[in-house]
Amino acid sequence: MTLLRHPVLWIVLVLAALTALWHTIGAPISLITQIAIYVLYGAGVNLLVGYTGLVPFGASVFFGCATYAAAIAMRGAAGNEITALAIAVVFSLLLAAAIALIILRRRGLYFSLLTLAFSQIAFEIAFKWTDMTGGENGLQGVPRPWFVTDWSFHIFTIVVVALGMALLWRIAHAPFGRLLQALRDNEQRVQSLGYNTFRIKFEAFVIMGGVVGLAGALLTFMLHGAYADNLSWQHAGDSLLMTVMGGVHHFLGPLWGAIAFILLEDRLSAITESWWLIFAPIVMVFALASPEGMQGLVFRLFGRDDWTLTRRGIPPRPARIEPYRGGGSTDLDATRPVLEVRGLHKRFGSLVVAQDVQLDVHPFRLHSLIGPNGAGKTTFFNMLTGLLRADSGTIRFAGQDIAHLPVHRRIRLGLSRSFQILSVFRTLTAFENVRVAVQAQSPLQNSLWRDAYRLEELNARTWSLLAAVGLEDRAAEPCANLSHGEQRLLEIAISLATDARLLLLDEPLAGLAEADREVVGALIRQLASTHAVLLIEHDIDRVLALSDRITVLHQGRVIADGKPAEVANNPDVVTAYMGTARAGGPQPSVHAAAPRAVSTQPVLQLEQVRAGYAGSQVLTGIDLVVHEGEAVTLLGRNGVGKTTMLRAITGTVHKSAGRIVMDGADITQARPYEINRRGISIVPEGRRLFPNLTVMENLQIAARPGGASYDEIFGLFPKLRVLQRARAESLSGGERQMLAIARALMVPSKLILLDEPFEGLAPAIVQEVMDALVRLRGRVAMIIVEHHAETVLPIVDRAYVLVNGQVAYEGSAKALEADHALQARLLGVVQQELTAA
């Protein structure tokens, strides 16, 4: 039964059918022999393209060189076809290994171009080296002692191709082959599971070389000779073209592609001299209409959209799933820290992201790392795992300094990390996501032969992990079909799989609904009883409730470290979170809080707007109104959806429901530039200046009649006048912020959206920016996004507070400013009576 579903059987059947057809119509069989050879060629290339996600534009270098290797071997010592094939394959493997060492360090387009360059160099050499390769004339007279007739050679070819394809199918299901697909989906994640990704790519490249070389050697025997054409750039892309036509995400893609390509070429070139004139449009229309190729097109007709690079399905679920037990932590000593960080420094240009960071993490504790946006938390994780190198400082993990080890070595020592931005393998099943992670612990992780789904031990552990996060019923679903919350859970399961001693969890609750937060929160708490856990999280209430210890980072420095209660009452922490007002920071020098007559004419209205990113709903029904000339602030802790709301207004995020009205016109589905032209401009998070443009150019690009004049701008920000010729990338944080605001003013706007205009600014600069905003008040309407209520409330008319994607407070700024308890509840670092609630 399983044999019947084996795709190699399909290949043999299809080729046999073609053979029979050709025999019946009396056409030369070598055309079908050639198709069979190109199937193998294409499949070898597809091992890189479809499975590994690397696009070699010049795989022809192996095909072409192997044709010569086989021909030369045959004219030399190799007495028969099999020996010559073997010699050619070995030669190709060696050649691929040599080339891989040189070019695999490059990625993407550079990789594609480099493979093409090698193909060209090989062409130049082959074409010139007449003594060895026959040069432009090629080599003729390669004998076929064992398979003299075309028919016997045809059958031999089909057998060899079938064997080659069976080998590739086997490899695709082996632990190594399964890794390739994970690598294609997310190389960084594979690396952070402890795999040596260079080695994986290297092996894949070499196997590709060998398979393509085998195909090339077969061609030599088919032609009784070898020629340079296969190396020329016009033919370099042939195999890629065929594979894409057939479908790169299907094991049989190269089969359909080779048949279509070769038959079309054969028939079209008999009809016309300019057959590309007909063939090229076919290719183009086809590639656009069906990016998944011929098989994808047929699948779509039958309502399927899955890939067939491997067998469908996952191993059967065992009758009893072993409950998850944290592994590898038995040797942990609760009294000694498992991770000790000392004096860690890191800067990007003028921006300091870590300054003398000290931290101890003990086993069996939930240790949280908090801090406002841009405090350097994720950067810190990146330094721990090795994605970033620290400028100085030591990181001792389990008694060893790991600051200079590569990522996969650190992971193997027992670090494990989940990512802030979901980092899973999107096209793989939930089961496979976890299984790949489990495999990282297995001695068989690079096996080319064993069937990965028959390694029972790994399967059992995978099921345990899935069950631990409650995903065992969703195991067979492709990851992309899981909800955002489920993907988060999956992310954690992956992180758990490596048997880590220390779990680094980066915002595991981001984008989760309340019910999911409970589940994940409880899971994290439970994990802390078997591991050391270091958690980054913005859900302060939950952090305070769950953690054993909390470290607070602010602008790259540790400003507090201790038990939750101590940290929550630390004045520095309060300042960092609540703003500088209470600590006596800058105050608007222009007194702006005086009540003003505000228009009742709405500029912007949001009605029940829902929006989010792939799968996760960030805004869950927002109502908001801004009147002409009114200043409104949007408050809320990190991650509640403030920025998403601005993106919803400016048209850069998809809205799934609701309506946005600007001056009476519906702009819900308008494009960003149209929205801007209606009078909404934005000072985005991170400023998003054009770094390669000067200050003046940044202003010029936005300028439109009706906007602010340059004199007005320089009046508002005198500093910019001095800096007009400086490139934006050389500006300091405050200058950038001023420029971003100025740029927004160049647009004739009725409403300006400001996303955290004070973020990361020194107090003196905050003062300057604030003064500028106060001067603007009344002239245009503003929405100021902030998490420091105290800073912003004095300069605005009204306030909205968001909590988890919904408006939790709406009212006058004055009222909110006065109600400290309300502020603390909605915004502050105050331990809520969660347990009591």
Place this chain on the structure above:
Amino acid sequence: MTIGMPRLAVTRRGALLGAGALAMPHIARAAEPIRIGLLLAKTGQIAPQTEYLAQGTYLALEERGNKIMGQPAELVWLDEPTPQGATQNMQKLVQENKVCAILGGSLSSNALAEEATAAQLKVPFVCNNAAATEITGKNCNRYTFRLNTPVLVQSRMLAPYALGYGKKWYFITASFAFGQDILRSSRELLKQAGGTEAGIDEVPLNTADFSSFILKIRQAKPDVVLGGLSAGDLSTFLKQWNELGMKGKIPFCEIAIGDTDIWAVGPEAANGVFTKLWWYNNPNNPPEEKAFAAAYMKKHNRPAADKAWMGWVTAKSLFESIELAKSTESMAIVEGLENWKFNAGSAAYSYRKWDHQMLLRNLVVSVKEKITDKWDYFDVKASLPEKAEDLEKVYGTPEEIGCKMA
């Protein structure tokens, strides 16, 4: 098949093939015509030349009212994109289209692959363009005949002529087989004549800028430049040779120029002394060839290039041999070709029995001082070898050629 529109006929036949052939190529053939295969590249660098070859071939059939031995005859033209494509299309011509003989082979690599396939399929193959020495040399076989004079022989013909300009030679030759052959044989001839080498440059295929090579030649100040560049590269070289002011300063000699190559150079830049097989405006052309040139002019509204003649004369040799043999059976045609002779005045061509190489005097031509007609570039200077008896010698002895037919 309509007289005068062979291309259309092929197209129509091709369309049938395309539409119905996959399912059943055995289209009902009412009166089975005699089919001759034509295997010439339809795309790629060589395509401009194969266009002439094909036109000449079709003209040869039309001249005889599209009949061979009184039976209707037709040509089936398939592409030869690469050696593998050529091999396959050759098999297709034989097995699917049931042709009795094949004309073609525009590139040496294709022709070498085709000749091996011809022997395997036992089908007569007349190679109308490729010039690699091996075709009728060590790779020769009973079924293969070849028109073009091998590179080595042409070099041998040109060398004495080039020595007339001086004994200090500069070689600029293609860095692949064609050029390497010319370089090897010419150096040897120069050495025998006691000349000196001013320099040797090997040029990769598709070189776009020759100015650096020309600067070197200019500095070396040779008596004569001996070229061995292939089609497109030769045109580019001559254009830049003129552009850098070298035209007329140092004589340039090369073998085997194609008319299309010199026409692509343009009258301002054209320059040099060349060998070639045929020139449409050669006053010594026999009447039959003159008639062919006129017919070609009438039909295509441009003079017949040498390639057109090559297509014509090979086709003619094949058709006449079939008539001679009174059979479309392979071996009979082979014997027919072996005995075929074209005898018109001073020109007498035939295929040599033991290597199937056509023995043919080559022309030495030089570009006119002033070109007034946009086609008429050459003055015919000589016909080599001067004595027809030397033909056999200049084409090489069996020992030199190394052809052993099974």
Place this chain on the structure above:
Amino acid sequence: MLDIILSQVASGLVLGGLYVLIAIGLSIIFGLLGIVNFAHGVFFTLGAYLALTLYQTFGWPAVILSPVIVGLIGVVVERVLIRRLYDKEPLLSLIITFALALMIEASVRLIWGGIGQPFSPPPFLSGFLIWGPILITKYRLAVLCTTAAVLIGLWAFLTYTKFGRILRAGSRDPEMVGLLGINLPRVLMWVFGLGCGISGIAGLLAAPLWTVTPAMATNAIMPAFVVVAIGGLGSFAGAVIAGLLVGVVIALTIQFKPEASGAVMYVFMALMLLLRPRGLLGERWERFE
């Protein structure tokens, strides 16, 4: 020896200049559209052929129109085809532009015929100049000057005009450009046209030097890719430096080891990319990684 080397460098610079012109359009299209345009070389061919036809029909001054027409063809191609590739995998743009290249080449063959077309420099630019050791023809000097003028013009255009600012800004943060009220897709259409038009200028300039055949793109597209890769994808200055370097390297190789002059640029490219992963002036750019 020194004189010949100087002469070779001068002649290499002319060749390099042509490579720069072909590559710069490719680089701009890479940088802004994220498209690997394999069809770039055929716009070079079109530039040469249109110049030929315009010259034959209207005389020398008309050839200036050739790049304009090529640019407009580019705009049409962007609207019909390239536009659909922006949000797709790079693999797809590779395949589609590759097919497009072969299709346009086949069209050229159909329209103008396969035979090489004679085309010589205009009479007022024939002849050559000798300055000390350096020999250069008037036409080549004109090519060098035109190349320089085009590059300076392009640089000024990118630096001082609104369109140029949008292009430079769009290469870094296209979304932000949209948030400033600019319809970027429409701008991109003209960018593609501009890139093709510059390639057309290179074709026009090369036509009297090289042989005008339908396959002449082969001599243009591969060097252009090499130049762009060496200079760093999307970098203007990088393409200029790399183009001139490649030209000089080829010229010097011809002087010392002529038979390697075809392969030398690939070897040079492989070496450069080993030393500098993103080329001479390439910056880390997510879309190319």
